[in-house]
Amino acid sequence: MSISSDKWLLLSPYLDQALDLSDEELAPWLSSLRSGAPEVAELLEPLLREHRKLSDDGFLQTLPAELSGQPGLAGQVIGAYKLLSPIGAGGMGSVWLAERADGRFERRVAVKLLNIALMGKAGEERFKREGSFLGRLLHSHIAELIDAGLSPIGQPYLILEYVEGYHIDRYCDQHKLDVKARLRLFLDVLSAVIKAHANLIVHRDLKPSNILVRTDGQTKLLDFGIAKLLEDESQPDARIVTVEGAAMTLEYASPEQLRHEPITTATDVYALGVLLFVLLTGQHPAGPGPHAPADMVKAIVEQEPPRMSQVVSGGGAELAALNGAHRGTSVEKLRRLLRGDLDTIVAKALKKDPGERYTSVAALAEDIRRYLTDQPISVRPDSFSYRAVKFVRRNRKATALATLAISAVLAGVAGTLVQARNVRLQRDFALRQLSRALNTIEFNEFLLSDAAPAGQQFTVNELLKRAENTLARQSGGDQIARVELLAAIGDQYSTQDEAASARRVLEQAHTLSRQVQDSSARAEASCSLAGALAQDGELARAETLIQEGLRELPPGAQYDFDRIFCLRRGSEVAQERGDAQQGIARMQTVWELVKRSPFDSDALEYQPLMELGEAYRVAGQNQLADSTFKRAYELMSALGRDNTQGAVALFNDWALVLDRLGRPLQAAALYRRAIDISRVGPTEDAVSPLLLNNYAAILRELDRLDEAADYSQRAYDKGLKTGDQDAIYHALNTRALVYIDQHDFARAASALAELQPIAMRTFPPDHYWMGSLASVQALVASGSGDYNTARDLADRSVHIVEAASNAGRAGRDFLPIAYLRRATVELASGKPEQASEDAERALSLLQSATPSGESSYFIATAYLTLGRARQAQGMYSEARSAFRSAANHFQNTLGADHVETRTALRLARVEAP
Numbered sequence: 001m002s003i004s005s006d007k008w009l010l011l012s013p014y015l016d017q018a019l020d021l022s023d024e025e026l027a028p029w030l031s032s033l034r035s036g037a038p039e040v041a042e043l044l045e046p047l048l049r050e051h052r053k054l055s056d057d058g059f060l061q062t063l064p065a066e067l068s069g070q071p072g073l074a075g076q077v078i079g080a081y082k083l084l085s086p087i088g089a090g091g092m093g094s095v096w097l098a099e100r101a102d103g104r105f106e107r108r109v110a111v112k113l114l115n116i117a118l119m120g121k122a123g124e125e126r127f128k129r130e131g132s133f134l135g136r137l138l139h140s141h142i143a144e145l146i147d148a149g150l151s152p153i154g155q156p157y158l159i160l161e162y163v164e165g166y167h168i169d170r171y172c173d174q175h176k177l178d179v180k181a182r183l184r185l186f187l188d189v190l191s192a193v194i195k196a197h198a199n200l201i202v203h204r205d206l207k208p209s210n211i212l213v214r215t216d217g218q219t220k221l222l223d224f225g226i227a228k229l230l231e232d233e234s235q236p237d238a239r240i241v242t243v244e245g246a247a248m249t250l251e252y253a254s255p256e257q258l259r260h261e262p263i264t265t266a267t268d269v270y271a272l273g274v275l276l277f278v279l280l281t282g283q284h285p286a287g288p289g290p291h292a293p294a295d296m297v298k299a300i301v302e303q304e305p306p307r308m309s310q311v312v313s314g315g316g317a318e319l320a321a322l323n324g325a326h327r328g329t330s331v332e333k334l335r336r337l338l339r340g341d342l343d344t345i346v347a348k349a350l351k352k353d354p355g356e357r358y359t360s361v362a363a364l365a366e367d368i369r370r371y372l373t374d375q376p377i378s379v380r381p382d383s384f385s386y387r388a389v390k391f392v393r394r395n396r397k398a399t400a401l402a403t404l405a406i407s408a409v410l411a412g413v414a415g416t417l418v419q420a421r422n423v424r425l426q427r428d429f430a431l432r433q434l435s436r437a438l439n440t441i442e443f444n445e446f447l448l449s450d451a452a453p454a455g456q457q458f459t460v461n462e463l464l465k466r467a468e469n470t471l472a473r474q475s476g477g478d479q480i481a482r483v484e485l486l487a488a489i490g491d492q493y494s495t496q497d498e499a500a501s502a503r504r505v506l507e508q509a510h511t512l513s514r515q516v517q518d519s520s521a522r523a524e525a526s527c528s529l530a531g532a533l534a535q536d537g538e539l540a541r542a543e544t545l546i547q548e549g550l551r552e553l554p555p556g557a558q559y560d561f562d563r564i565f566c567l568r569r570g571s572e573v574a575q576e577r578g579d580a581q582q583g584i585a586r587m588q589t590v591w592e593l594v595k596r597s598p599f600d601s602d603a604l605e606y607q608p609l610m611e612l613g614e615a616y617r618v619a620g621q622n623q624l625a626d627s628t629f630k631r632a633y634e635l636m637s638a639l640g641r642d643n644t645q646g647a648v649a650l651f652n653d654w655a656l657v658l659d660r661l662g663r664p665l666q667a668a669a670l671y672r673r674a675i676d677i678s679r680v681g682p683t684e685d686a687v688s689p690l691l692l693n694n695y696a697a698i699l700r701e702l703d704r705l706d707e708a709a710d711y712s713q714r715a716y717d718k719g720l721k722t723g724d725q726d727a728i729y730h731a732l733n734t735r736a737l738v739y740i741d742q743h744d745f746a747r748a749a750s751a752l753a754e755l756q757p758i759a760m761r762t763f764p765p766d767h768y769w770m771g772s773l774a775s776v777q778a779l780v781a782s783g784s785g786d787y788n789t790a791r792d793l794a795d796r797s798v799h800i801v802e803a804a805s806n807a808g809r810a811g812r813d814f815l816p817i818a819y820l821r822r823a824t825v826e827l828a829s830g831k832p833e834q835a836s837e838d839a840e841r842a843l844s845l846l847q848s849a850t851p852s853g854e855s856s857y858f859i860a861t862a863y864l865t866l867g868r869a870r871q872a873q874g875m876y877s878e879a880r881s882a883f884r885s886a887a888n889h890f891q892n893t894l895g896a897d898h899v900e901t902r903t904a905l906r907l908a909r910v911e912a913p
Helices: 005-019 023-036 038-056 121-136 168-174 179-198 265-281 293-301 317-326 331-338 341-349 361-372 388-393 401-420 423-450 460-473 479-495 499-513 519-535 539-552 557-576 580-596 602-618 622-638 645-660 664-678 689-701 705-722 725-741 745-762 768-783 787-806 812-828 832-848 857-872 876-894 899-908
Strands: 081-089 093-100 108-114 145-150 156-161 165-167 211-214 219-221
Touching (some): 023 038, 081 108, 168 211, 168 265, 179 219, 179 265, 317 331, 331 499, 479 519, 519 539, 539 557, 557 580, 557 602, 580 602, 602 645, 622 645, 645 664, 689 705, 689 725, 705 725, 768 787, 768 812, 812 857, 857 899
Antiparallel strands (some): 108 156
């Protein structure tokens, strides 16, 4: 097979990666490569087949006797050791397996020889330096320096401890070590690096091949060949060890190494962060790859790495499942384990700015130990984005622990009042409720005032940890109240995105609840845990727990508040399972229970109304969602809560519905109001990036393209800062559409090139968002004149979205948009008949979802597209009729002066030539 030099430069890095993979790793890696870089895969696969054939034939299974340019090294004696066989070779020299030759005792060692071809001052100084380093590093997890010197021919050598083992990543995978076992092994590595740093030595080349794990599980850190002394570089001696900037492994290099900036201990912290990312996810922070060197440099220097919990399901289902199996768990459970503290720890280590990383490897090690012992870590998350999904699924916001106290007290008091109405029949029950309410009040009063030293401030998570620890130390007491407090603490952990902590506490609450006979406590524990499991994708068990919780509750009004709690959680679980109708049914039951309650009030009604509206929206019943959100807003406003974060959630969700109903002006007003409420002073730091992008998407529909580009850029920047991959994805999608509208197809293609790998990591191939991506790619290809590719992409888009819609999955609302985008491509490529058919399909779907007589922006767009198709077919009368309908809908939704309205009116006057 003949390959040009240019193609070889492209292919070589991929070939190196492929040859380093095991057989079980190679297949999913190649599958990912075929999707992301098919032209590379086409060149690479014949080479791999040829390599496999040569390997089967035994070609090059033994190394030649001459290594490092010297004949007959095997059998030679270096110091007191006889060379046996080569272990490996690098740019500076070779490493040989050797054994003691003087008969004093038996020992095998590794002998490192400098290439004679590289002899000279620089090479000699490097070997001297490495020997000096290793002589100072006596540590159980650093390969020991036994001796050093010159051979009889003047060749420098080092005699090193021989480590027979596996690269740390390969060892962990082969032994299927779980997350905690990998962290404990990683702590051994950290202890070795801490020793080096204590001796003013930065390793600068920390990577799996430099960390071996012996068969007994002992780790050994190797190769200080490009290490740097942390000394004043103005001293002559120090200048010798600060060069060799190119001597690094690209995948584990830090941003400052690539920018040729000063090297410090923070450089090793970054490499350790990359290593930990790889050990825990099976992927590099830059993505599953493969990556060209230029792309890798850009990823390291410019792109914020994603959170580990967001990438473990990426790289294709096969690779994700393999990575989960290597860690002894499923993909879903692995994602849950990595969320929260571990995400935060690794994100801190991978900061682009060295000053923002851990101040030392010891600090990194301490946080890992704290995680392993369930203690609070020292660093808090950068900021957990205020996520729209949280609002509609959980409908709770991050609050101070005071919210926990208030919620618990209100629940207890409400329960007490319910029982008070039936005191003659259920006096004992009422007294128990009162006792539990008092216990809750006392516990929270202690926590919020007495437990903390005077004047000391705490974050929400620190207070939650304090609550958990305080509760754990209490012995005896009311076990029923204990269950309820644990459930409340676990729920609050969930609002902080502390999934591991939430799961731990809620599992404890559920286990403890099985030991009490109180129906309310047992139901609350089951349904709280179900909510956490649904967020982590364990939907089957979550549904089982919802049904378990509902069965615990006997008939009777005194249990209605408990029933409401379980049904609200059950609606969330149903929506996650894709059963939108059950989600609606459960929320409708909640609404009936609230309305029949003797304590019915505006305060009790508006939250269930918001959740019922969201259930309608998820099911695509946008008219019902609109009226329900309107009623929820009226109640919220009457309560004086229309300037709160709860209002932000309502406005965002309501605007999504109005947009789908084709009323962009009203949607834009709600998004603008939500942004204004979220702003803190003149800044948008507290505004969700998803909210910013939703506003950008509406501005684009209103043809305010410059503003749309600005807001989508803000959303993108915030997404990068916070590591919010959802926000980054949606912002890139909006930016691409804005560029298409501006006829800047090169920039649109660039945005899509960045978006595609995120989409592939985030969504399965049959998800409607993959269909959405294909439709935007089709518009770019069409605008660039590549009509064959454009039609193929548009067909793929429609196929994916139709399949998702027919299967009852999300995406039904997007189907008419997919038809209209394909029609646009068909028109541009000279296929007006097909464009007309697609426009009619879209129009039919949109009209069936819109009440008679109501106007819609999307219906207007469908009529405009249909008119253009009819015009291209020479059907001028039908075209003018469609244009008039488009103008009517545009005028009612966008206004008489909008460019789309004027365009439709102008086209309606065009006569046949």
